[in-house]
Amino acid sequence: MTTTAIRDIPEDHLDQALDLIHLVHHLAPAAPTRYYHRELLASCIRVGAYEDGRLVGLAAAHHHELSVPGGELPCAALDFVSVAPTHRRRGLLTAMLDALWPRCAAAGMPLAALWASQSAIYGRYGFAPATETDRIEIDATRPLDLRIAPDPRPLRLIDPAAAPALLTPLYEESRTRRAGRFRRTERRWRFETLRLETADAGADEFGPTRVVVLGAPGETPGGYAVYRTRGGEEGGGAPGAVQVRELEADGAPAAAALWSYLASIDLTGTVRAGARPADDPLLQLAADRDQVRVTGTVPSLWLRLTDLPAALTARSWAAPVDLVLDVRDDRLPTHARRFRLTAGPDGAACTPTTAAPDLTLDARDLAACYLGGARLSPLVRDGLATAHTPGAARRLDAALETEWLPFTGEDY
Numbered sequence: 575m576t577t578t579a580i581r582d583i584p585e586d587h588l589d590q591a592l593d594l595i596h597l598v599h600h601l602a603p604a605a606p607t608r609y610y611h612r613e614l615l616a617s618c619i620r621v622g623a624y625e626d627g628r629l630v631g632l633a634a635a636h637h638h639e640l641s642v643p644g645g646e647l648p649c650a651a652l653d654f655v656s657v658a659p660t661h662r663r664r665g666l667l668t669a670m671l672d673a674l675w676p677r678c679a680a681a682g683m684p685l686a687a688l689w690a691s692q693s694a695i696y697g698r699y700g701f702a703p704a705t706e707t708d709r710i711e712i713d714a715t716r717p718l719d720l721r722i723a724p725d726p727r728p729l730r731l732i733d734p735a736a737a738p739a740l741l742t743p744l745y746e747e748s749r750t751r752r753a754g755r756f757r758r759t760e761r762r763w764r765f766e767t768l769r770l771e772t773a774d775a776g777a778d779e780f781g782p783t784r785v786v787v788l789g790a791p792g793e794t795p796g797g798y799a800v801y802r803t804r805g806g807e808e809g810g811g812a813p814g815a816v817q818v819r820e821l822e823a824d825g826a827p828a829a830a831a832l833w834s835y836l837a838s839i840d841l842t843g844t845v846r847a848g849a850r851p852a853d854d855p856l857l858q859l860a861a862d863r864d865q866v867r868v869t870g871t872v873p874s875l876w877l878r879l880t881d882l883p884a885a886l887t888a889r890s891w892a893a894p895v896d897l898v899l900d901v902r903d904d905r906l907p908t909h910a911r912r913f914r915l916t917a918g919p920d921g922a923a924c925t926p927t928t929a930a931p932d933l934t935l936d937a938r939d940l941a942a943c944y945l946g947g948a949r950l951s952p953l954v955r956d957g958l959a960t961a962h963t964p965g966a967a968r969r970l971d972a973a974l975e976t977e978w979l980p981f982t983g984e985d986y
């Protein structure tokens with residue numbers, strides 16, 4: 575009889591783990607990408623499902639720092655989740671995640687996050703989308719019509735290899751403004767943001783990564799954009815396009831300068847950005863909303879509170895609130911209980927209690943609201959949460975609110 579055991583994956587099984595990941599995710603990466611995956615996996619917490627000593631499933635978690643309202647928190651970023659096609663739907667994922675949470679807690683990570691391959695999977699494990707991104711398209715066949723004057727500082731294209739050192743301060747600044755963003759190492763800049771090693775060029779019709787910076791050499795940059803371009807069809811066919819991966823600015827005029835630049839690149843007629851914050855200032859700045867259109871909104875980062883009191887007391891609170899929360903959590907028994915949350919601009923306490931609840935809610939819904947990107951009141955209205963005390967959800971919403979919506983870009 576075959577038996578399946580859930581246990582840590584040792585270093586000398588990394589190649590076996592990579593083979594499983596690439597099989598399950600239909601990948602056959604070139605050597606640099608495989609090496610990069612190996613390096614990432616080596617630094618992860620790794621839980622494997624073994625059948626007769628052979629790896630048939632795995633779940634891994636990176637140790638990342640996620641910006642949360644008022645600061646940042648260690649976060650287990652799930653990745654590489656894979657179950658062999660021969661072993662699916664036997665409960666291996668469930669067993670591996672159950673084994674992962676104590677390991678994440680021991681490593682001091684009160685949050686877990688992931689990009690979901692399929693939205694149907696992760697709600698049952700206490701995850702919910704905590705950030706959303708908009709896809710934006712600009713009609714660049716005419717000059718971009720904005721309601722403010724662009725920042726007049728000069729724009730310059732830089733060597734992408736120089737971008738991490740030059741642009742990290744600006745990116746870090748954006749993390750203090752918006753929750754939901756991960757701290758980036760130089761390696762992540764190179765592989766994920768700039769894709770220097772993984773060579774996008776050739777994989778599609780877009781050219782190599784370009785980086786444009788606002789501000790003269792020696793000045794602190796006022797903003798930057800990471801993008802690629804595709805030329806138009808010959809003989810007057812479809813015009814070319816600009817694909818924006820990331821754009822950060824120190825204010826609206828700087829953003830206006832960068833968007834105007836992108837929309838004015840010759841031989842292109844469209845600017846597309848695949849992941850923008852839902853409250854991107856560009857949407858306010860556009861004088862003509864037919865020229866700047868949101869073409870889609872998708873859930874971005876899925877979040878789970880793996881240590882609920884630690885997570886709630888670590889974020890900042892916009893307004894005073896004192897409520898007893900009756901939390902439903904099918905997977906973490908320590909969370910399936912009542913907590914008294916006393917929070918406000920001066921700090922927060924969250925302790926177990928037996929007092930009567932003001933609000934009954936699912937752990938996943940608390941996760942959805944944690945970064946300030948969603949509200950609980952609609953859930954009460956729609957019967958997914960229960961307010962035992964009138965106005966409890968509205969008070970919690972007011973306390974959770976943030977000035978900027980949370981946002982997660984295209985990478986971890």
Ligand SMILES: CC(=O)SCCNC(=O)CCNC(=O)[C@H](O)C(C)(C)COP(=O)(O)OP(=O)(O)OC[C@H]1O[C@@H](n2cnc3c(N)ncnc32)[C@H](O)[C@@H]1OP(=O)(O)O
Pocket residue numbers: 598599652653654655656657658661662663664665666667668669688689690691692694695698
């Ligand atoms: C963070 C990331 O890495 S995202 C990448 C996730 N990985 C992939 O998509 C790779 C391809 N898929 C797989 O490897 C596997 O099918 C997994 C990991 C998605 C699921 O693993 P399994 O071991 O089959 O899941 P398990 O048997 O534990 O199922 C748990 C529950 O989720 C449900 N479920 C699992 N996968 C799916 C799915 N794709 N769609 C809908 N429901 C799903 C199961 O029906 C089951 O429901 P139940 O609890 O009501 O019975």
